[in-house]
Amino acid sequence: MKISASTKLLLLGAFARLARCTADKCASLGSQLSIPDTQVITYSYETNGTVLPLLGTVASCGGPDPSAVITADICRVVLLVATSSSSEVQLEAWLPDSDVWNSRLLATGTGGIGGCIDYPTMQNGAALGFASFGMNAGHNGSTGFEFFLNRPEVLNDFGYRSLHVEASVGTQVVEQYYGASSTKKYYAGCSTGGRQGFQNAHLYPDDFDGLLLGSPGVNWLRIVASKGILAHRIGWPNLDSPAYVRPEQWPAIVAEQIRQLDPLDGVTDGIIDEPTRHRFDPQTLACGTGLLNATLCLTPQQVISVRKAYEPVADSSGHVVYPAFDLGANTNVFSANQQNGIAKLSYTTLQDFWRGAVYNDSAWTPENFSTADMDFALAANPGQVNAWDTDLSEFHRRGGKIISYHGRNDETVTSALSEWFYSDVQSNTNLTLEETQAFYRLFFIPGMHHCGGGPGAWSIGNAQRYPYDQVLLDPSHNALLALIDWVENSRTPETLIGTKYLDDVVGGQDVSQRSKSYPPSISSSISLINSHLAHCPYPSVSKQDHGDPKLATGWKCASSEN
Known part of the structure; x- marks a missing residue:
C-alpha cells in the first residue's frame, strides 16, 4: 500500500513527538530521582547507534578516549551512591524506552581488582530490552593500589557490597522510570564478577532470580x-x-x-x-x-x-x-x-x-x-574478598537459578576450582546431585581461556563479550537466554552449544579447522574443529558420538568415566 506524502508527514510528526516525550521523561528522571544516599551525576537521552564517548574513563578501563555504541533508544543515567562516609559506588543505567523494555533488570559485575563498568554486557542487555546496569565496585581502575591503601570501606565495596548496592538502587531506578517493578532480575559477570555473583547469592539471596557466572574467582586471594x-x-x-x-x-x-x-x-x-x-x-x-x-x-x-x-x-x-x-x-x-x-x-x-x-x-x-x-x-x-560462600540454601529455597561456566584452558582461575566449589555447594545445601542440578548447573568448556577466547568452541553468549551473534540468539546457543528460559519457563538447559569463529570474531565465519590457534610444533596434528559443540552440565562431559565432530549433533553427554 502506497503511503501519501501527507500521511508520511503525520507519521514523522508523531515519531518526533514520541521522541520528545521520551527525552522529557528521561530528563524528569534525572532531575527528580529520589533514592537515599544517591546523587545523579549526569543523564541524557541517547538514540540507537550513537557512539557515546565515555568521558573521564581511566586508562586501565580503556581510557583515555573510549566509547560505547548505544544499542537501543535509552535514557542513560550515571549515579553516585554513598556507601559510608568514606566510600561510594558509581552506577550507570541504560534504560530502554517503555515500549521495548522487556520488563526485566540486568545487573553486571567487574573483573580483576575492580573498577571498570562492564559496557559490553550492558550493550547486549539494552539491545535485548533489559534495563541494564553497570558499576565500578567502589573505585575507578583495574590496576594500581592507591584506591585501596588504608581505605577499608572501599575494600568492603569491592569485596561484597557494591553488587547489592547495584541491585537495590537499580530496582528503585526501574520503578521510578517505568512506574512498574521488574518482573525478573538477572545478573551476569565473569571472573571477579563470578565471585561477586556467588557471594551475593549467599549474602543477599533476594536480589536476583537468575545468575550467569563465568570463570568464578571464588577463593580470590x-x-x-x-x-x-x-x-x-x-x-x-x-x-x-x-x-x-x-x-x-x-x-x-x-x-x-x-x-x-x-x-x-x-x-x-x-x-x-x-x-x-x-x-x-x-x-x-x-x-x-x-x-x-x-x-x-x-x-x-x-x-x-x-x-x-x-x-x-x-x-x-x-x-x-x-x-x-x-x-x-x-x-x-x-x-x-x-x-x-x-x-x-x-x-x-x-x-x-x-x-x-x-x-x-x-x-x-x-x-x-x-x-x-x-x-x-x-x-x-x-573486604571479605576471599569468598567461599557455598551455603546457597536460601537462594535455592526461593527458586533462584545459576548457570556457571568455566574454560578448561583457563590461565587465570584454574578450572578445578569450580569442581571444588560445586561439590561444596551440594554438600552445604545437603542436596542430591539431581536436586543441585535443578537450580545450579556448571558447564565446563574445553579449550576456552579465561572468560572467553581460545581454541575451543567457547562462544556461548559469554558475559563481557559484545556484540551477540544475532543468528544464534536463542537459549541453545546463548547462556543468558538459556538462564531466562530456565527461570521463567522451567526449561532446564540440558546443553549449551558453543561456537568457534574464525579469529575469534563473534558473529563471523564458523571455522572447521583451527591450526592457526596452535604453535607450529603441533599444528600439523590438528584435525577438524567442532565449529559447534554441545557442552554438558558437570559432572557429565561431551563425548564424540558417531556424527560429524564439527556439529553439536556429533556429540553426546556421558559420564566422564565412559
Whole structure:
C-alpha cells in the first residue's frame, strides 16, 4: 500500500513527538530521582547507534578516549551512591524506552581488582530490552593500589557490597522510570564478577532470580597468591639459578602437554578436554629425550621445577588449599616474570592488592612472596574478598537459578576450582546431585581461556563479550537466554552449544579447522574443529558420538568415566 506524502508527514510528526516525550521523561528522571544516599551525576537521552564517548574513563578501563555504541533508544543515567562516609559506588543505567523494555533488570559485575563498568554486557542487555546496569565496585581502575591503601570501606565495596548496592538502587531506578517493578532480575559477570555473583547469592539471596557466572574467582586471594607461589617454584626471582625455567621454554612445554594428552579424549583436535584427569611427566622433556631441542629441553633441576609448577598449592600447615594449574593452559601469569633481564612479575594484581589492601605498604614487592604471605592475607581477608560462600540454601529455597561456566584452558582461575566449589555447594545445601542440578548447573568448556577466547568452541553468549551473534540468539546457543528460559519457563538447559569463529570474531565465519590457534610444533596434528559443540552440565562431559565432530549433533553427554 502506497503511503501519501501527507500521511508520511503525520507519521514523522508523531515519531518526533514520541521522541520528545521520551527525552522529557528521561530528563524528569534525572532531575527528580529520589533514592537515599544517591546523587545523579549526569543523564541524557541517547538514540540507537550513537557512539557515546565515555568521558573521564581511566586508562586501565580503556581510557583515555573510549566509547560505547548505544544499542537501543535509552535514557542513560550515571549515579553516585554513598556507601559510608568514606566510600561510594558509581552506577550507570541504560534504560530502554517503555515500549521495548522487556520488563526485566540486568545487573553486571567487574573483573580483576575492580573498577571498570562492564559496557559490553550492558550493550547486549539494552539491545535485548533489559534495563541494564553497570558499576565500578567502589573505585575507578583495574590496576594500581592507591584506591585501596588504608581505605577499608572501599575494600568492603569491592569485596561484597557494591553488587547489592547495584541491585537495590537499580530496582528503585526501574520503578521510578517505568512506574512498574521488574518482573525478573538477572545478573551476569565473569571472573571477579563470578565471585561477586556467588557471594551475593549467599549474602543477599533476594536480589536476583537468575545468575550467569563465568570463570568464578571464588577463593580470590589464593587465586592471586598462587601466581607468586608458582613463580617461586620455577626458580624466580633468581634468574641465574639452574632450577629457573626461562619464559621462552614454556610455550614448548605446554605444546608438548597438548601433543601427549590431547588424543586421550578420542579426538585429536589440539584440546585437552579434561585436564584435571591427567598427569604430565616433565621428565619426557629432559635433555636427551629428543622431544625438545637443545635450547628448550629441561635440565635435571628444571624438570623438578616444572613438576612443582603443576602441583596444588598448600598453606603453611601443609593443607592443600588451591588446585593445580591446568595442563595445556598458557603459563604467562607465573612464567612471564622478567623484563630486560630483571626479575619482574608481569601479573601485577598480586603486587597491587598486597600493597594496597593486605599490607598497606606502597613499597612492598613480591620477590620474596611465600605461603606465609598468602596465609596472612587469608587471616585478614580485607573486604571479605576471599569468598567461599557455598551455603546457597536460601537462594535455592526461593527458586533462584545459576548457570556457571568455566574454560578448561583457563590461565587465570584454574578450572578445578569450580569442581571444588560445586561439590561444596551440594554438600552445604545437603542436596542430591539431581536436586543441585535443578537450580545450579556448571558447564565446563574445553579449550576456552579465561572468560572467553581460545581454541575451543567457547562462544556461548559469554558475559563481557559484545556484540551477540544475532543468528544464534536463542537459549541453545546463548547462556543468558538459556538462564531466562530456565527461570521463567522451567526449561532446564540440558546443553549449551558453543561456537568457534574464525579469529575469534563473534558473529563471523564458523571455522572447521583451527591450526592457526596452535604453535607450529603441533599444528600439523590438528584435525577438524567442532565449529559447534554441545557442552554438558558437570559432572557429565561431551563425548564424540558417531556424527560429524564439527556439529553439536556429533556429540553426546556421558559420564566422564565412559
